[in-house]
Every structure is written in structure tokens, then in C-alpha cells.
Amino acid sequence: MTEILQIPKLVTVFGGSGFVGRHVVRALAKRGYQVRVACRRPDLAGFLQPLGNVGQIQVMQANLRVRWSVDQAVQDAHHVINLVGILYESGRQRFPAVQDFGARAVAEAARAVGADLTHVSALGADLNSESNYARTKALGEAAVLETVADAVVYRPSIVFGPEDQFFNRFANLARYSPVLPLIGGGHTKFQPVYVGDVAEAVARSVDGKVQGGKIYELGGPQVLTFRQCMEEMLQVIDRKRYLAPVPWSLAYLQAAVLGLLPKPLLTKDQVTLLRSDNVVSAEAESERRTFAALDIRPETVGAIIPSYLWRFRQAGQFTRIGAV
Template sequence: MTEILQTPKLVVVFGGSGFVGRHVVRALAKRGYRVRVACRRPDLAGHLQPLGNVGQIQAVQANIRVRWSVDNAVQGADHVINLVGILHESGRQRFGVVHDFGARAVAEAARSVGAGLTHVSALGASADSQSDYARTKALGEKAVFDTKQDAVIYRPSINFGPEDGFFNRFAAMARFSPVLPLIGGGETRFQPVYVGDVAEAIARSVEGKVEGGRVYELGGPNVLTFKQCLQEMLTVIERKRLLVAMPWWVARLQASILGLLPNPLLTGDQVTLLQSDNVVSDAAAKEGRTLAALGITAKSVGTILPSYLWRFRAAGQFQRKPAA
């Protein structure tokens, strides 16, 4: 009797060539899915190919600002994932267009082909936020649920991992600067979450193991202040640096200048965002909308940072031996 082989499901990942995206693509490829990565520059997505078998991962051109390209990218999809987001505005990349219009475009495209949808937002998203980033993220969530009521929405805290833009950036600064700034005194609280855990949560939603129509808040096992994050990083890279408190007004002044650069270290909107804690809410914990509720044991900063920040040590991967 001839055995009929089923074609693996096709998952389309918008923004799959970015930091979070490469980990999501890897988690999906390990499960045997066919993965179509929709990104603006597929010619720069070659680093994804080794994450799967030959022909398993395909990069296609799509821009969530251009609706027809979104519709084309989702053709034949069984599930759609939207990871697209920006931390600062530049050129045509505006918060409202990317986070709100783009989210609705992806949701409508997924609905049109009958595909499931997983949308990645951000912890702290709120329609009442003074931050344009957080406010448009909330508008994007509303657009998703208005379009697909059974969608899964994830709100991760700061993602950390080998290619992150947080610990890597401050570790790079510590190589040359004797001083690191504590914006607003460094008291803002975060709940850094390992990017691999976020990718696992997303993959489980594709498998149908996550209840739709809910917003899940993803945070790591530890709540750390901004100052504690930098102290943890400095311990890992074995460097001593002076941590100097930067008042909010100084941070805003500095951001007004740095924000003019093509890839700014700090913007005024980010300063506004840093004035609010970025941790999982008590309601999410009580209602089972966390990593733990999804059956995922979150990895700590102390466990993961040494695996990739060693390159910022003076001796690189070769740890210094304590004096006898």
C-alpha cells in the first residue's frame, strides 16, 4: 500500500531576518515546517539558510507598508507570524505605519488565506502611554484583534541573546569608555527574557498549543533594575566601570542631539519609555498568560550572558586565572 506523504505546513514570518526572527526561524525549522521569510531585503537574509535543510527556508521580498507585497507573501500559508517593529523612526519607517498599519495589513492578509496568526508586540504597550512606540504597539494589538479574534499576541520584555541590541551595546561601550550612564538614575525595572524562550513560545503557538484571543506577557525569571543589568554585564565581561546617574532632563537633552543620527544610541521617545517599568503584570501571572503557563522554564540573564559576551573581555574567551 502506497504511503501518502503530507507536505509540511508553511509558516510565513514577517521580519524573520532580524534578531528575534532568526531564532524563530530556527525553532520552526527544527519542527519540520517550511518557512517563508518575508523581509525588505531578502538578499541580506542568507544567514538563515544554514538553520534548516536545503530548500526548507525561503526568503521573499515584502514590505508591510506595501499591502500587495504582504498579500503575495502569505499565499498558501498555514500560519503567519508578525515580528516587525522599530525602536526609532527614520525615513518612511514611522511608528504608526509599521506598528499599526503594518499589523492590520498582516492580520487581514492572514485572514484572507485562512491562516493562523501570531503577533509579537512589546511589554508596556498601552493606548495611554506617552511614548509613541508603546502607544502604536497598543494600536497594532487592537488592529490584530479587530481583524482576527483568535490571534495570539505576545508582549516580551527586553530580549537578550547573542545578537541583542541591549547588553551587546553597553558591553561595547565598556570596552572604551570608563563611564556608563544610568539613565534616570538606573532605577527602571526590567524583566529580560531570553530570545530562545520567546522563539519557543512562538513556535508553540504555531503548533496550536497556545490558546488564541489572548495577550501573553513574556518575561525572564528575574526582575532587574537598569543599574543591575549593567552590573551583571560588567561582571560577565570582567571590567570595572563607573556607573554615573544621568537625570531625566540631561537624558532628554542628550537624546535630542543623538536622535538626529542615522542610528541613534538614544531618542526622546526611548527616554519617555524608560520612565516606566517593563515587567510582567500581576494580572498576566494570575490569569496564566506567561512563559510558565506555556510550560516554558525561562532562562536567566546570568546563565546566558557568558555564552556570548565573553568577546568583550580583555582576554576574550580565555578567562583570567585568579592570583595564587
């Protein structure tokens, strides 16, 4: 009797070469999916190939601002994932183009080929926000659900993991500076979420285990203030640094200067974002639009960051924590 070979589902991942993207690609590859990574610089995405079997992961060029490239990237796909987002504007990479119109372009392309859609937004997305980042994230969500009614939309809080730009950035700063700034006094609350848990949530939506047409808010098991995040990080890298509160007015002045750099350390829009807490809403909790609905138990900050922040200790992995 002749065996019928089952061809693995093809999943197109926009932004698959980014921080969250590489973990999503790994989770999909482990499940046996054929993965097509669509990104602006495929020449810099070679590191993704070892995450799967030979030929399982393919990388191609696509830009959300160029519609034909988006349409080409979703051809024959069974599921489409959009992870693309920017933290600051540069050149033609503007918030509306990438996070609003770009999100709609991906949704329309997915609908055209009959593919399911998972869209990763951000906690704090709000149509009425003073932050351009948060407002365009909300516009992107609305465009996605308007175009593909049963799409799965995720809003993660600040995402941490080996390649993050949060704990790594401040841990690196702590190597050279005796002072770490606490913008607005460090009172802003976060619910840091491990990148591996976000990737698993995305993969489960591809598995068909997540109800579509909803916005899920993804936060870790701990609510920490900015100050507490810095204290946790300093304890892990075994360094003592002065945590200096920075008033909002001064933070905006600093951001006006730092925002002029090619890769800004801080922008005025980011300062505006920090004025609002970044935690899962009570409404999402009561309606079970959280990790609980996905049957995922998220990891704590303390359980994960020692595995990658050890390199910022004075003697690296050989440092005796607490030693004088």
C-alpha cells in the same frame, strides 16, 4: 500500498531576518515546517538558509507598508507570524506605518487566506502611553485582535541573546569608556527574557499548543533594575566601570542630539519609555498569561550572557575572571 506524503505546513514569518526572527526561524525549521521569511532586504538574509534543510527556508521581499507584497507573502500559508517592529523612526519607517497599520495589514492578509496568526508586540504597550513606540504597539495589538479574534499576541520584556542590542551595546561601550550612563538613575525595572524562550513560545503557538485570543506577557525569571543589568554585564566581561546616574532632564537633552544620528544611540521616545518599568503585570500573572501557561521555564540572564559576552573581555575567552 502507496504511501501518502504529508506536505509540511507553510509558515510565513514577517521580520524573520531580525534578531528574534532568526531564532524563530530556527525553532520552526527544527520542527519540520516549511518557512517563508518575508523581509524588506532578502539580499541580506542569506544567513538563514543553513538553519534548515535544503529548500526548507525561502526568503522573499515584502514591506508592511506595501499591501500587495504582504498579500503575496501569505499565499498558501497555514500560519502567519509578525515580528516586525522598529525602535526608532527613520525615512518612511514610522511607528504608525509599521506597528499599527502594518500589523493590521498582516492580520487582514492572514484572515483572507484562512491562516492562523501569531503577533509579537512588546511589554509596555499602552494606548495611553506618552511614548509613540508603546502607543503604536498597543494600537497594533488592537488591530490584530479585531481582525483575527483567535490570534496569539505576545508581549516580551527586553529580549537578550547573542545578537541583542542591549547587553552587547553596553559591553562594547565598556571597552572604550570608563563611564556607563544610568538614565534616570538606573532605577527602571526590566524582566529580561532570553530570545530562545521567546522563539519557543512562538513555535508552540504554531504547533497549536497556545490558546488564542489572549495577550501573553513574557518576562524572564528575574526582575532587574537598569543598574543591576549593567552590574551583571560588567561582572561577566570582567571590567570595572563607573555607573553615572543621568537625570531625566539631561537624558532628554542628550537624546535630542543623539537622535539626529542616522542610527540613533538614544531618542527622546526611548527616554520616555525608560520612565516606566518593563515587567510582567500582576494581572497577567494571576490569569496565567505568562510563560507558565506555555509550559516554558525561562532562562536567567546569568545563565546565558557569558556564552556571548566573553568576546568583550580583555583576553576574550581566555580571561581569568577576577584576575588582576
